[in-house]
Amino acid sequence: MASPTARVTFRIVLAIIAILLVFYAGRPLYWKISATIHDIRQNKQTVRGGISQIVYEAQKSVGWFHDESHSGLGDGRKAAAVAR
Numbered sequence: 001m002a003s004p005t006a007r008v009t010f011r012i013v014l015a016i017i018a019i020l021l022v023f024y025a026g027r028p029l030y031w032k033i034s035a036t037i038h039d040i041r042q043n044k045q046t047v048r049g050g051i052s053q054i055v056y057e058a059q060k061s062v063g064w065f066h067d068e069s070h071s072g073l074g075d076g077r078k079a080a081a082v083a084r
Helices: 004-043 047-062 075-083
Strands: none
Touching: 004 047
C-alpha cells in the first residue's frame, strides 16, 4: 500500500491537472458564450432566439453544425449516374 505522503502528492497532482483542464477547456467556451450573450442583448432577441443562437454558435465552434439549407435530394441521382 502507498504511503500517506504519496497519496497526498497524488491527489495534489490530480487536482492541479483537473484545474488546468478546466482552465484550458473552459476559458474559450466562457468567452464564446459571453460574446454570444452580448450579441443577443445588443440585438434584443427573445429568449428562445437567444438560446437557439447560443446552441448554433456552439455547434459551429466544435464542428457539429449541420447545414439544413441543403436538402440532399439531388445526391441520389448523382450517385446513381456515377455508379453506371
